[in-house]
Amino acid sequence: MEDKDKINNHNDSAKVITRRDFFNKIGTTATGVVLLGSLGVTLDFLSPNVLLEIPKEFKIGPLENIQPDSVIDNAEHHVFIFREHPGSFYAVSSICTHLGCNTKWNPAGIEGHPEGVIACPCHGSIFDKKGNVLHGPAPRSLDRFLVRVENDKLVINTDEIVSEDKMIVKV
Numbered sequence: 001m002e003d004k005d006k007i008n009n010h011n012d013s014a015k016v017i018t019r020r021d022f023f024n025k026i027g028t029t030a031t032g033v034v035l036l037g038s039l040g041v042t043l044d045f046l047s048p049n050v051l052l053e054i055p056k057e058f059k060i061g062p063l064e065n066i067q068p069d070s071v072i073d074n075a076e077h078h079v080f081i082f083r084e085h086p087g088s089f090y091a092v093s094s095i096c097t098h099l100g101c102n103t104k105w106n107p108a109g110i111e112g113h114p115e116g117v118i119a120c121p122c123h124g125s126i127f128d129k130k131g132n133v134l135h136g137p138a139p140r141s142l143d144r145f146l147v148r149v150e151n152d153k154l155v156i157n158t159d160e161i162v163s164e165d166k167m168i169v170k171v
Contacts, residue, residue: 061153063171071105071116077158079145080105080118082129090167091156092131093143096120103127103142110134118142130164 060072060081066089072081078094094103101122109116110126113134118127126135131142144167146160154169 056159057155057157059150059153059155063149063152063154066154071107073105074156075102077156078102079156079158081147081154081156087171088168089147089149089154089171090130090169091145091147091154091158092118092127092129092167093145093158094118095142096122096125096138097133097140097142098123098125098136098138130167132164 054077058074058077060066060074066072066081066083068083068085068087070083072083073094074081075094080092080094081089082092083089095101096103098120099122101120103118103120103125105116106119107116108114113128116129117134118129118131120126120138123137124135125133125138127138127142128134131144133139133141141164143161144164146157146162147167147169148155148157149169149171
């Protein structure tokens with residue numbers, strides 16, 4: 001008799017999961033996962049999706065840190081900033097006017113322009129230091145941006161395109 005009690009106690013202490021209990025647990029877990037996923041999607045939908053744009057106006061400097069006869073390739077703003085020896089600065093777009101490729105500064109230059117050129121690696125357009133087309137297929141010169149000096153720093157505004165005669169600021 002005592003053996004039967006031990007067997008009954010053993011069966012009571014060992015929890016037997018029935019097929020119904022197993023499927024109830026699986027169903028409850030799956031429902032919880034779906035609810036959490038839908039909550040995440042809902043919160044993502046309600047949060048603002050802000051497109052952060054690069055500012056159109058930015059500063060470079062201080063001026064004494066920019067070496068004479070140097071070129072700064074500002075890849076973030078797609079601009080080449082030139083400092084000529086007498087103390088003049090100007091900024092030219094690094095985006096090719098042919099198909100919008102990113103150009104590269106070539107300080108070695110080409111025949112007839114040993115002072116350096118801006119070259120498009122995609123389709124072969126070549127521009128001089130001031131952005132004028134030397135060799136096509138680019139249909140026009142590179143954009144030239146407004147440059148001014150403010151608190152011993154250059155302020156370049158890529159939203160204001162200027163002509164070649166207004167692009168140079170002297171310091």
